[in-house]
Amino acid sequence: MSLLAASALLASVTFWSHPAAAQNVLSKALQDRVQENPHTTEADVAAGAKVFRRSCSLCHGADGTGGDGPDLTRGVFRHGSSDAALFRNILTGIPNSGMGGIYQPDKSIWQVVSYVRSLSRGGGEEEVPGDPRRGGMLYRSRGSCSDCHRLNGSGGRLGPDLSDLGWRRAPDHIRASIVEPAESIDGGYRTVEVRTESGGIVRGVLRNEDRFSIQLFDEFENLRSFQKTELTAIDKPEESLMPPLGSFFRGRDLDDLVAYLYSLRPE
Template sequence: MALRKDTSMMLGRIQRFLPTALCVFLAAAGALAGQQTAVENPYTSAKDIAAGEQTFRSYCTICHGRTGEGAKGPDLTLGIFRNATSDAAMFSVIRYGIPGTDMPRHYMSDAGIWQVAAYVRSLSARGSTAEVAGDPVAGARIFHEQENCSQCHAVDGRGGRRAPNLTEVGWRRSPDYLRASLVDPNADVPPKWWSLRLIDSDGATVTGWRLNEDTYSVRLLDANDNLRAFEKRDLRELERIETSPMMSYEDMLSEQELDDLVAYLYSLRSNGR
């Protein structure tokens, strides 16, 4: 009886204590979250921005252009930072990169990262999208009807999966980069989009989109959208194709049609931006 009474008293104390403890915990968590989101860049002087520019030109121009106007990566002069809406978030993006994109992590001092962030913020003077010469409505017709680009490329969940998804390509790529990709598709083909041609143990030739490859095996998606896996030791031949299957449109479309197609692709950005 005494043990049962003691247990009952202990449970009563715990029940009375829990609401207070929970309130204290939530208050502390809220304060910590507030501190994290309220972090501001401590390196924003003219000297810091100049140092950030030098670092930017050493590491970032290959994707974002020499002055941040965009190329393979987003245009940083527009003031649209989808993954870096705060100073703390921009620090995190530069430090750790963005998974699933071409944005890598960077190994530099905290001060160096803050300085790059300050320089990037200083670029966003225009706050609007770049000017393009073409007509996006005419470009949409070229893309979806005339050239049937959606056979390989998806836009807003519709289309193929054998080529990059273009749903937000206008945010990720500059107009100049888009035009260059149409004229010379082999200029920049990431390993993710390489193809394979192989001859299996039965002598059959198989080609397809390279999904995975390691020392011992390969996986690809064949022409009929079938997932195929092979052990390398069982193959007679294996060829990695590092060029794009897309043809050049330099001689297939007029200058106006190229302008229209670029205008449509550049219009593909979330929230109409």
């Protein structure tokens, strides 16, 4: 099969996990791909926005400021900021991360690249008010953050690891997560509450669910598994297990805490 035929075939479907064989064909095809984005008009950006909403926003947020995947509005990308690098990362995904590839015609991928560029604030880092050093002290002393969050290898596991938060999230999102956690619940951390036959209630983070059983990580960090037949109710409230902490952190304290969390980057 020629490379062209192969990419036409692959372009006809969009799927996330793909066999290694298909990947090889693609990476070979990548070798002679264009280096500079040929599709950068306003119409291209609009077309890219559509693909983004459908295939990317689930992880990167509707406005690209981050979700389970990193904030894409910085304009600087850890895995490469050139057009060619963006193209490659979007086409093949990033190995051993949550991000699979997307099979679309080259043109749509370039359009997504244009859209991602259009999100960029240009300056890389966003200026944030606040003193990260003081914020670090607040993090350690107030609000029990480390009961639920890991940071550089220590702390609880009920909430997401915050070690690289500043790379994954824009400052506004970080601020909202603290003040109004229910507004921006992280996809992997849905709250679930089950009631057992004996009347007990167990609350935690949903891990897995199928027709017959449900697994959750309870508030004491135990992985609990239930057969659905032994439960009288399963509720998934649109609430975060993280309490709203806006009353503990306001004004300068909140600015400092956000500045600290935004400064957390992968090495």
